[in-house]
Amino acid sequence: xxxxxxxxxxxxxxxxxxxxxxxxxxxxxxxxxxxxxxxxxxxxxxxxxxxxxxxxxxxxxxxxxxxxxxxxxxxxxxxxxxxxxxxxxxxxxxxxxxxxxxxxxxxxxxxxxxxxxxxxxxxxxxxxxxxxxxxxxxxxxxxxxxxxxxxxxxxxxxxxxxxxxxxxxxxxxxxxxxxxxxxxxxxxxxxxxxxxxxxxxxxxxxxxxxxxxxxxxxxxxxxxxxxxxxxxxxxxxxxxxxxxxxxxxxxxxxxxxxxxxxxxxxxxxxxxxxxxxxxxxxxxxxxxxxxxxxxxxxxxxxxxxxxxxxxxxxxxxxxxxxxxxxxxxxxxxxxxxxxxxx
Amino acid sequence: xxxxxxxxxxxxxxxxxxxxxxxxxxxxxxxxxxxxxxxxxxxxxxxxxxxxxxxxxxxxxxxxxxxxxxxxxxxxxxxxxxxxxxxxxxxxxxxxxxxxxxxxxxxxxxxxxxxxxxxxxxxxxxxxxxxxxxxxxxxxxxxxxxxxxxxxxxxxxxxxxxxxxxxxxxxxxxxxxxxxxxxxxxxxxxxxxxxxxxxxxxxxxxxxxxxxxxxxxxxxxxxxxxxxxxxxxxxxxxxxxxxxxxxxxxxxxxxxxxxxxxxxxxxxxxxxxxxxxxxxxxxxxxxxxxxxxxxxxxxxxxxxxxxxxxxxxxxxxxxxxxxxxxxxxxxxxxxxxxxxxxxxxxxxxxxxxxxxxxxxxxxxxxxxxxxxxxxxxxxxxxxxxxxxxxxxxxxxxxxxxxxxxxxxxxxxxxxxxxxxxxxxxxxxxxxxxxxxxxxxxxxxxxxxxxxxxxxxxxxxxxxxxxxxxxxxxxxxxxxxxxxxxxxxxxxxxxxxxxxx
Numbered sequence: 001x002x003x004x005x006x007x008x009x010x011x012x013x014x015x016x017x018x019x020x021x022x023x024x025x026x027x028x029x030x031x032x033x034x035x036x037x038x039x040x041x042x043x044x045x046x047x048x049x050x051x052x053x054x055x056x057x058x059x060x061x062x063x064x065x066x067x068x069x070x071x072x073x074x075x076x077x078x079x080x081x082x083x084x085x086x087x088x089x090x091x092x093x094x095x096x097x098x099x100x101x102x103x104x105x106x107x108x109x110x111x112x113x114x115x116x117x118x119x120x121x122x123x124x125x126x127x128x129x130x131x132x133x134x135x136x137x138x139x140x141x142x143x144x145x146x147x148x149x150x151x152x153x154x155x156x157x158x159x160x161x162x163x164x165x166x167x168x169x170x171x172x173x174x175x176x177x178x179x180x181x182x183x184x185x186x187x188x189x190x191x192x193x194x195x196x197x198x199x200x201x202x203x204x205x206x207x208x209x210x211x212x213x214x215x216x217x218x219x220x221x222x223x224x225x226x227x228x229x230x231x232x233x234x235x236x237x238x239x240x241x242x243x244x245x246x247x248x249x250x251x252x253x254x255x256x257x258x259x260x261x262x263x264x265x266x267x268x269x270x271x272x273x274x275x276x277x278x279x280x281x282x283x284x285x286x287x288x289x290x291x292x293x294x295x296x297x298x299x300x301x302x303x304x305x306x307x308x309x310x311x312x313x314x315x316x317x318x319x320x321x322x323x324x325x326x327x328x329x330x331x332x333x334x335x336x337x338x339x340x341x342x
Numbered sequence: 343x344x345x346x347x348x349x350x351x352x353x354x355x356x357x358x359x360x361x362x363x364x365x366x367x368x369x370x371x372x373x374x375x376x377x378x379x380x381x382x383x384x385x386x387x388x389x390x391x392x393x394x395x396x397x398x399x400x401x402x403x404x405x406x407x408x409x410x411x412x413x414x415x416x417x418x419x420x421x422x423x424x425x426x427x428x429x430x431x432x433x434x435x436x437x438x439x440x441x442x443x444x445x446x447x448x449x450x451x452x453x454x455x456x457x458x459x460x461x462x463x464x465x466x467x468x469x470x471x472x473x474x475x476x477x478x479x480x481x482x483x484x485x486x487x488x489x490x491x492x493x494x495x496x497x498x499x500x501x502x503x504x505x506x507x508x509x510x511x512x513x514x515x516x517x518x519x520x521x522x523x524x525x526x527x528x529x530x531x532x533x534x535x536x537x538x539x540x541x542x543x544x545x546x547x548x549x550x551x552x553x554x555x556x557x558x559x560x561x562x563x564x565x566x567x568x569x570x571x572x573x574x575x576x577x578x579x580x581x582x583x584x585x586x587x588x589x590x591x592x593x594x595x596x597x598x599x600x601x602x603x604x605x606x607x608x609x610x611x612x613x614x615x616x617x618x619x620x621x622x623x624x625x626x627x628x629x630x631x632x633x634x635x636x637x638x639x640x641x642x643x644x645x646x647x648x649x650x651x652x653x654x655x656x657x658x659x660x661x662x663x664x665x666x667x668x669x670x671x672x673x674x675x676x677x678x679x680x681x682x683x684x685x686x687x688x689x690x691x692x693x694x695x696x697x698x699x700x701x702x703x704x705x706x707x708x709x710x711x712x713x714x715x716x717x718x719x720x721x722x723x724x725x726x727x728x729x730x731x732x733x734x735x736x737x738x739x740x741x742x743x744x745x746x747x748x749x750x751x752x753x754x755x756x757x758x759x760x761x762x763x764x765x766x767x768x769x770x771x772x773x774x775x776x777x778x779x780x781x782x783x784x785x786x787x788x789x790x791x792x793x794x795x796x797x798x799x800x801x802x803x804x805x806x807x808x809x810x811x812x813x814x815x816x817x818x819x820x821x822x823x824x825x826x827x828x829x830x831x832x833x834x835x836x837x838x839x840x841x842x
Contacts, residue, residue: 217695224693225707226679
């Protein structure tokens with residue numbers, strides 16, 4: 001009997017490169033996709049592989065990137081947040097609402113000093129995240145449904161604030177970070193990079209980050225280990241909302257206006273970035289590194305399709321198909337990994 | 343059995359092995375029409391394996407299998423079903439959100455010629471069938487709204503009325519209250535008169551003796567006795583189940599073992615009248631420092647629920663527990679952990695992270711002691727290495743994914759999680775289940791070591807050997823109530839079984 005105890009060790013040593021690659025498929029597949037897409041567009045269009053265009057791509061994925069930081073936490077916990085785009089929108093509108101607008105903007109707004117406007121807006125998105133958190137953990141509403149309701153609630157608040165109008169002015173700090181640049185690099189890219197880096201550091205090097213992975217990996221085991229699972233789930237919902245809010249504020253500055261339904265496409269884009277990057281929808285696997293690759297895949301795809309001569313209506317279909325392929329790989333990779341672990 | 347009647351089912355020399363381990367060795371069994379055949383034996387004696395062969399779940403075995411004298415070989419459970427064999431498993435397999443009538447007719451609802459379900463007919467027939475069983479419920483009520491015992495009766499009714507000629511019941515009475523057991527038995531007797539053959543498996547020997555015509559005893563994959571129920575006794579059956587003299591590799595605990603005088607050290611846990619609907623009734627006890635308290639009972643006796651309540655995973659309906667401080671119940675597992683309680687549940691899957699390395703599994707419960715904000719992986723690995731060495735976990739590689747370890751070693755990791763900063767109270771559920779002898783001994787030594795360090799340890803098990811090999815004091819839990827305490831007195835396996 002004792003000899004059977006050593007079999008797994010021998011098995012481990014005997015494992016070759018192929019099983020290793022299979023277990024790493026979720027990390028490798030998105031990277032190969034990125035290389036393939038970049039190669040394809042570079043070949044198809046001379047204007048694609050230029051330094052200028054790289055800057056374009058980076059700028060184009062920045063807002064998605066900022067929102068995707070928080071969403072990565074949520075998906076790592078095997079939950080979902082469908083309210084990210086709406087919360088981004090309402091936070092962007094709020095920061096404009098608290099800023100003095102030009103006289104032709106017909107909004108009954110409440111002008112405040114810039115710092116107060118920013119803090120109030122962040123407080124707003126944090127509060128909305130807290131509502132998500134309470135619904136999920138205290139009442140026990142599945143996150144899919146809870147955040148679906150929050151999507152409507154946030155959209156409703158947006159509608160009430162702007163009443164169909166468009167606001168333009170945001171506090172100076174937000175305007176600079178959203179549309180200014182430093183040494184040729186847009187500030188929004190810097191912010192996105194800093195937030196992605198921050199998210200990565202938290203997930204990799206802090207106790208909280210470890211808890212996120214463990215709760216996502218096996219929620220029951222986390223509970224039997226005496227972790228406060230509800231607190232961790234609540235925290236990721238708040239983090240997601242705050243990241244969305246920051247993305248929303250900078251987005252409004254970047255686009256130059258704040259209005260209803262401005263961020264609608266960011267819901268799908270952010271989820272796609274996280275999932276295409278290889279973070280497991282079942283939780284516990286992946287991370288910010290995957291999200292970054294996912295962002296680039298989406299960025300290259302969106303940007304590249306503009307560079308090649310293609311029916312712009314077909315673009316939507318192509319994006320859908322690429323997302324489907326990524327989902328298939330995601331689910332398949334999970335299965336391969338489970339097999340490799342057996 | 344009566345002369346001149348031929349068996350409806352006959353098994354001859356059935357042998358079945360799983361990966362080189364023989365679960366059944368040359369078993370013969372004959373089942374006659376209109377007979378209730380009781381089956382007893384310890385966990386792992388081979389009862390369930392044999393029943394799964396009869397029900398077509400296991401199709402690979404050697405030996406002869408005859409139905410009404412015809413040699414038969416089932417290829418699937420569907421074949422067995424077609425031959426009129428039905429089985430009620432120990433775990434409920436009902437659809438809780440469907441109505442009672444839908445559950446009774448699950449899979450064969452009456453339909454009209456358009457393929458639409460005839461609801462009124464279904465409700466009426468379900469009501470009639472259940473009434474025969476002495477169950478008076480509205481057939482259109484949702485099953486989940488009924489008490490568990492009633493749900494189980496309805497599931498049994500479904501199988502009994504499916505027209506099967508041979509019905510196998512695996513532990514049907516463990517979740518039933520005495521009047522429900524009575525109802526079940528009167529229905530079984532009626533079915534017997536109608537010619538149905540019933541195999542009745544139970545740990546409750548009184549139940550077996552009350553309802554069976556014949557009783558067969560299994561031990562270590564062999565049939566060791568077959569006798570008419572009227573001519574045997576509980577004591578005789580227990581003796582046959584356990585067997586005198588050593589067939590077993592390890593201490594078989596058939597002789598009396600003297601329990602020590604109860605310790606008068608500090609009370610670590612005081613449980614006061616815990617009750618939980620249909621699981622626990624007024625359970626009160628104390629656990630002391632430096633003492634291993636064993637809680638023994640059959641499957642479904644409420645042990646699992648009790649362990650969950652102690653660790654804050656489950657809330658009792660009433661009652662309190664006190665760990666050192668004031669009496670309360672824990673709001674969460676995190677609160678229980680902070681109060682110094684640790685739990686190792688019976689299922690390793692429930693408490694380990696199979697895709698994470700060993701060291702992360704070991705450190706997860708103590709991370710807040712190691713690091714405030716930033717992780718200290720080097721220290722985590724050191725701690726894990728010490729535990730791996732101490733508990734002799736193989737292979738001794740803390741970076742290996744947990745899923746690569748064997749079951750016994752995973753169980754040790756589950757223990758190791760709690761040992762770096764020992765809790766005040768350690769609750770172990772089935773700590774040696776499914777382990778080989780070597781690993782079992784390791785676990786026994788670890789627990790003794792912890793007791794010496796002054797921990798209060800509670801061991802809950804459905805295996806008498808586990809409790810006997812570890813405990814200083816033993817409580818017996820029967821259908822949710824504590825019925826017997828063994829302390830400072832001789833105890834043995836048959837005394838335990840007798841009490842349960």
